[in-house]
Amino acid sequence: MFTDTVGSTAAAQENESRALELRDEQARLIRPLFAAHQGREIKSMGDGFLVEFDSALRAVQCAIDIQEQLHERNTRPATTPIQLRIGVHLGDVEQRDADIVGDAVNIASRVEPLAVPGGICISGEVFSQVHNKIPNKLEKLPPTSLKGVLAPVDVYRVALVWNKATTPEPRAAPTGLAVLPFSNISPDPSDEYFAEGLTEELITALSQLKGLRVIARTSVMQYKGTAKGVSQIGSELRVSSVLEGSVRKAGNRLRVTAQLIDVSTEGHLWAHTYDRELNDIFAVQSELASQVAEALKVELLATEVARLGERPAIRPDSYVAYLKGRSIMRAVLGGTEASVEDAAKAFQLAISLDDRNAAAYSGLADSYRYRVYSRSGKARAEVDRAGREAAARALELDPNLAEAHVSLGVIIWDDFEYAAAEKEYQRALALNPSYSFAHSSYALLLQDEGRPEEAVREHELAEAADPFGVENLILLARLLSWLGRFDEAWTRIEKVGALTSKGEGYYVALAWYYRGKADAKLFAEADEKIQAFRGLQHLNLILKALQASLSGDKDRARQYLREHEASRVHHYEPAMVAMAYADIGDLDESFRWLERAFLDHAVIFQPFRLDPRLEGVRRDPRFLEFLKKANLA
Numbered sequence: 001m002f003t004d005t006v007g008s009t010a011a012a013q014e015n016e017s018r019a020l021e022l023r024d025e026q027a028r029l030i031r032p033l034f035a036a037h038q039g040r041e042i043k044s045m046g047d048g049f050l051v052e053f054d055s056a057l058r059a060v061q062c063a064i065d066i067q068e069q070l071h072e073r074n075t076r077p078a079t080t081p082i083q084l085r086i087g088v089h090l091g092d093v094e095q096r097d098a099d100i101v102g103d104a105v106n107i108a109s110r111v112e113p114l115a116v117p118g119g120i121c122i123s124g125e126v127f128s129q130v131h132n133k134i135p136n137k138l139e140k141l142p143p144t145s146l147k148g149v150l151a152p153v154d155v156y157r158v159a160l161v162w163n164k165a166t167t168p169e170p171r172a173a174p175t176g177l178a179v180l181p182f183s184n185i186s187p188d189p190s191d192e193y194f195a196e197g198l199t200e201e202l203i204t205a206l207s208q209l210k211g212l213r214v215i216a217r218t219s220v221m222q223y224k225g226t227a228k229g230v231s232q233i234g235s236e237l238r239v240s241s242v243l244e245g246s247v248r249k250a251g252n253r254l255r256v257t258a259q260l261i262d263v264s265t266e267g268h269l270w271a272h273t274y275d276r277e278l279n280d281i282f283a284v285q286s287e288l289a290s291q292v293a294e295a296l297k298v299e300l301l302a303t304e305v306a307r308l309g310e311r312p313a314i315r316p317d318s319y320v321a322y323l324k325g326r327s328i329m330r331a332v333l334g335g336t337e338a339s340v341e342d343a344a345k346a347f348q349l350a351i352s353l354d355d356r357n358a359a360a361y362s363g364l365a366d367s368y369r370y371r372v373y374s375r376s377g378k379a380r381a382e383v384d385r386a387g388r389e390a391a392a393r394a395l396e397l398d399p400n401l402a403e404a405h406v407s408l409g410v411i412i413w414d415d416f417e418y419a420a421a422e423k424e425y426q427r428a429l430a431l432n433p434s435y436s437f438a439h440s441s442y443a444l445l446l447q448d449e450g451r452p453e454e455a456v457r458e459h460e461l462a463e464a465a466d467p468f469g470v471e472n473l474i475l476l477a478r479l480l481s482w483l484g485r486f487d488e489a490w491t492r493i494e495k496v497g498a499l500t501s502k503g504e505g506y507y508v509a510l511a512w513y514y515r516g517k518a519d520a521k522l523f524a525e526a527d528e529k530i531q532a533f534r535g536l537q538h539l540n541l542i543l544k545a546l547q548a549s550l551s552g553d554k555d556r557a558r559q560y561l562r563e564h565e566a567s568r569v570h571h572y573e574p575a576m577v578a579m580a581y582a583d584i585g586d587l588d589e590s591f592r593w594l595e596r597a598f599l600d601h602a603v604i605f606q607p608f609r610l611d612p613r614l615e616g617v618r619r620d621p622r623f624l625e626f627l628k629k630a631n632l633a
Contacts, residue, residue: 001039001059002112003030003066005047006083018080023047026082029073030066037062042100048084050108052100056090056129063088063120064136064158071118071162087112090125094451103457107153110146114155118162124154136160175296176239178215179203181224182256183246195247197323198256198281202243205289207434208402211298215239216436216466234263237467241269241296252278252316258288260295270295278316318354321346325363329370343367358398365390365407387411402432406441413445414601416630421445436466440475447606449632452483463492470496470505477509481516482610489513504533511543515613520551541567542576549583557584575604582608582617591622598629605632 005026023046034041034051037058042050053059063086074081089111091104107123115121122130122138131138137159146153179202184195200217207214215237223233230242245258254277260270270291274284325346328339344367350360368387388411394404409424425442428435443458459476462469473492480489493513497506507529514523524547531540541564548557561580564573578593597603608614608623617623627633 001049001051001053001063002087002108003048003051003084004045004086004112006085006117022080022082026070026084029069029082030084033062033065033069037065042098050100050105052093056088056126057133059088060120060122060126060130060134060158064134064160067118067120067160071160074118083117085112085115085117086120087115087122088120088126089123090129103454107146111153111155114141115157119160120158122156122158124156127154127156134158175211175241175298176213176215176237177206177241177243177292177296178220178233178237178239179206180220180233180242180244182244185246186249188249191249193324193327194249194320196327198247198285200326201285202288203434204403204432205285206243206292207432209289209293209298210433211293212296212434213239213464214434216434216469218436219466219468222468230261230266231263238464239263243292249278254278254281254284256284256288258292260292279313281316281319282313314357315354318350318357318360321350321353322357322360322363325350325360325367329363329367340367340370356397358394358401358404361390361394361397362401362404362407365394365404365411369407369410384411384414400431402428402435402438405431406435406438409445410441413448416601416632418445418449418631422449434465436462436469436472439465440469440472443479444475444606447479447610450609452479452610455479456483468499470499473499474505474509478512479606479610481513482607482612484516484612486513486517489516504530515546515550516611518550518613520547523547523550539573539576542573542580545580546583549580554584558586561589574600574602575608579607579611579614582614585616587616587620587622590617591620591626594626598626603630605630 005023027044030049031041033039034049037053038055039051039053039058039062042052051059051062053062066084066086070082070084073079074083087108087110089104089108091102091107093100093102093104111121111123121141127138138156139159141155141157179199182195182199182202184192186194199220203214203217203220206212219237226233228236234240234242240263242261242263243258244261245256247257248255254274256274256276258272258274259268261267262269272288272291274287276284325343328343328346344364347360347364347367350357351364365387368383368390371383388408391404391408391411394401395408398404405424405428409421409428412424413421422442422445425438425445428438429442432438439458439462443455443462446452446455446458456476456479459472459479462472463476466472473496477489477492477496480486480492489509490513493506493509496509500506507526511523511526511530514526527543527547531543541560545557545560545564548554548560557580561577564577574593574597578590578597581587581590581593594603594608608617624633
């Protein structure tokens with residue numbers, strides 16, 4: 001059960017001491033009711049409570065008693081009203097010290113705001129438990145989309161005699177918006193990176209608004225130079241509005257045009273042209289984001305308005321160098337011949353031109369991290385230290401930079417600082433709920449922690465924000481295959497195949513799928529395709545071993561693994577070798593390779609936590625000790 005005080009912020013601004021008195025009075029009134037209904041107070045959030053019950057019926061009866069007692073109090077003459085909204089949901093939770101976490105907690109917190117002041121809302125799960133056990137009528141609200149919850153949730157209003165009979169309007173789901181790639185109409189064609197960078201910056205700025213669901217750059221770049229109409233694009237991305245425009249950069253002058261288009265009618269909702277100096281680019285981005293929100297009738301919170309206007313002014317040449325660095329990094333991650341060293345140099349140039357450029361420090365941290373993954377040969381500790389310092393400096397300059405929180409989170413996660421890394425991801429997503437990479441990366445951390453259902457939810461949120469994000473689709477298909485949800489996994493695999501013309505990622509996802517189904521023949525066919533890709537040839541012997549193991553030939557699998565060890569081509573595969581040894585039941589060798597992976601900070605915990613074929617590892621007492629070393633148990 002979540003409770004929240006109506007109008008507490010405004011009351012505190014008007015008379016803080018009186019607001020504190022009312023808060024204390026509220027606590028004195030309702031805390032005894034928690035105990036009376038055998039509820040356990042988990043925590044107080046200042047103007048509200050989170051309470052756990054062992055019975056849905058007790059929770060609803062407690063909520064009714066609270067509202068009856070407060071209503072009686074509020075009817076007394078010359079009394080300042082205390083009004084609460086209460087939400088109740090039923091589901092599994094996980095104990096974390098004195099706190100509880102999980103989807104059930106998140107959904108309860110989203111159900112509560114749908115209640116009217118002085119009212120109670122319950123989820124469909126609670127309704128099924130109490131509908132014939134309380135005298136109050138339960139009125140179903142219209143289908144409701146809850147923030148951060150993909151599937152609509154059934155919500156019911158508990159009828160209380162003093163509430164109006166009419167049901168409240170449910171709060172709207174975030175508006176879907178796609179920012180299409182801005183066209184470069186500058187005299188210099190090489191300024192294309194500037195148009196791309198501006199597109200990405202606008203996506204970032206608009207993504208910070210909780211009333212908007214903004215599609216990630218990965219997906220919108222599919223439409224660069226497309227002949228598709230706005231209605232088709234909107235249908236494919238599942239958005240209601242599209243923002244498009246152009247940028248012309250000539251010397252230090254800048255012209256940005258933008259048009260906001262309604263997908264259903266293809267009519268213009270808003271359009272504007274900005275003629276400014278280059279050093280006004282941040283003001284242009286902030287103004288544009290605010291005007292788009294106004295045109296879409298998205299109510300901006302005070303914190304969002306402040307954040308849009310507080311971006312630190314940096315030198316234009318530093319900003320341009322940063323955009324070049326990001327452009328190079330995207331090319332590197334896209335598998336082109338671009339150099340991560342060139343990206344790092346661009347970020348370093350941006351910093352040398354203006355050391356207040358927080359985004360450039362975040363980009364530099366990402367480039368350092370990529371060097372570890374790309375096996376550059378530099379000492380890992382040295383590279384990680386430099387990356388951590390760059391990310392910390394970015395956050396020192398701009399604590400509200402979501403990208404920097406993720407940059408730091410990835411680094412400290414790799415050092416087995418799971419609790420700290422999770423806080424960084426949660427902070428990033430609070431700042432930018434549409435940040436697809438943060439959702440996807442957080443999902444992997446949750447898998448390391450053995451929390452698969454929460455991980456599925458984060459992957460699905462990443463997919464909603466970035467429908468064409470291939471890497472996330474592959475990882476989601478893998479997780480769903482581990483969980484035995486093969487139909488859902490297959491849907492993602494087919495999507496990957498369509499997006500990549502059945503390239504490398506498609507066969508990787510397919511291999512995990514057929515491994516989950518224990519189909520040795522089709523797994524082998526997918527593996528053979530993977531081995532044909534040049535960038536993955538160092539995995540060939542491991543893949544052959546996995547094939548042999550799945551087909552039951554353990555001796556041949558062991559021979560392939562010995563050949564792999566003799567080849568001295570280990571890179572970042574020790575965890576995969578450990579997985580292959582576990583597959584053939586050789587747990588001593590599996591743990592030897594897991595230890596090697598742990599020492600190299602190259603261990604991949606997800607399959608060992610979730611893959612059904614690795615149950616033998618999980619049952620071994622050595623695995624618990626291993627998890628303890630990694631701060632996972």
